[in-house]
Amino acid sequence: MEYIVRTHDLGKRFNGSNVVSNVNMNIKKGEIYGLLGPNGSGKSTIMKMILNLLKPSQGAIEVFSETLTNKSYEIFKRMNAIIEYPIFYEKLTAEDNLDMHCEYMGYYNKQDIKNALDLVNLKNINNKAVKNFSLGMKQRLGIARAVITKPELLILDEPVNGLDPVGIIEIRDLLEMLNKEYGITILISSHILAEIEQIADTIGVMNNGYLVEEVSMDSIRENNAEYIEIETDDVQKTVYIIDSELNIQNFKVLDMNKIRIYETGMSQNQIYKKLMENDISITSINTKTASLEDYFLSLIGGEKNA
Numbered sequence: 001m002e003y004i005v006r007t008h009d010l011g012k013r014f015n016g017s018n019v020v021s022n023v024n025m026n027i028k029k030g031e032i033y034g035l036l037g038p039n040g041s042g043k044s045t046i047m048k049m050i051l052n053l054l055k056p057s058q059g060a061i062e063v064f065s066e067t068l069t070n071k072s073y074e075i076f077k078r079m080n081a082i083i084e085y086p087i088f089y090e091k092l093t094a095e096d097n098l099d100m101h102c103e104y105m106g107y108y109n110k111q112d113i114k115n116a117l118d119l120v121n122l123k124n125i126n127n128k129a130v131k132n133f134s135l136g137m138k139q140r141l142g143i144a145r146a147v148i149t150k151p152e153l154l155i156l157d158e159p160v161n162g163l164d165p166v167g168i169i170e171i172r173d174l175l176e177m178l179n180k181e182y183g184i185t186i187l188i189s190s191h192i193l194a195e196i197e198q199i200a201d202t203i204g205v206m207n208n209g210y211l212v213e214e215v216s217m218d219s220i221r222e223n224n225a226e227y228i229e230i231e232t233d234d235v236q237k238t239v240y241i242i243d244s245e246l247n248i249q250n251f252k253v254l255d256m257n258k259i260r261i262y263e264t265g266m267s268q269n270q271i272y273k274k275l276m277e278n279d280i281s282i283t284s285i286n287t288k289t290a291s292l293e294d295y296f297l298s299l300i301g302g303e304k305n306a
């Protein structure tokens with residue numbers, strides 16, 4: 001497995017208090033990694049340490065398989081970021097802003113500016129000053145600026161904060177496109193689960209400075225699948241019917257009275273009918289979902305919004 005970022009017991013203290021503690025984070029090449037956690041849980045601080053904007057108090061960070069130091073210039077060139085809101089020269093146009101950025105970065109190619117604007121779908125903005133842009137347009141321009149130097153790793157701190165639902169979907173689509181078509185690995189943070197769950201391949205959950213979970217979305221979906229729960233007086237006979245009559249193997253006997261059936265492709269009603277035909281006395285039968293929200297709330301101790 002190739003990793004773009006790995007942190008090793010990463011920690012940060014401000015004025016004697018730990019805001020990031022013992023974080024071991026693993027971002028794989030080519031994935032979208034969602035860092036989820038309530039405000040103040042340490043997400044921005046981790047991102048700033050990866051970007052060398054803050055010095056770790058403890059531990060180490062490996063990027064592109066090299067340990068970061070202040071002198072890792074070659075590594076810093078391979079990543080880019082938007083931390084907090086992107087700042088622009090408000091009176092200038094989008095193109096002029098990108099122009100100045102390229103000059104500043106010593107990276108200059110007129111065509112790249114046009115490509116970057118096309119890439120984020122900023123069109124018909126010819127002579128518009130940035131001050132007249134909507135928040136969504138500014139975010140797009142920020143992303144254009146971040147990708148113009150063709151980074152392999154893009155770090156985005158709460159990129160959809162303050163956007164309306166349409167703006168959120170647009171940015172999500174844009175990030176997915178950058179990830180899939182250009183192979184850019186993306187680290188994105190949010191305090192809202194819904195903003196992350198649809199886009200991330202892996203989720204890291206922060207709480208009080210600790211990374212309390214790092215898990216692939218696929219395995220979360222598996223573990224949070226729908227199931228049908230049956231309560232009965234005769235578990236043994238029910239199991240027999242489920243197995244031999246309904247041909248369902250994916251079930252679990254929870255206790256003397258309860259069975260859970262997972263992913264059957266069969267409706268609750270079909271199962272119910274079959275059990276009734278076989279004279280099984282059923283106390284209850286229900287379809288349940290262990291919700292993702294509940295799962296995350298359990299990780300972070302019940303706070304709302306992630």
Ligand SMILES: Nc1ncnc2c1ncn2[C@@H]1O[C@H](COP(=O)(O)OP(=O)(O)OP(=O)(O)O)[C@@H](O)[C@H]1O
Binds near residue numbers: 014041044158
């Ligand atoms: N420069 C600093 N000096 C002192 N404390 C700081 C500094 N930067 C951050 N903190 C504190 O560190 C903690 C973590 O902040 P951080 O910004 O990393 O959290 P976050 O998860 O990104 O939340 P948010 O979404 O609110 O930015 C907070 O309690 C914050 O007040």
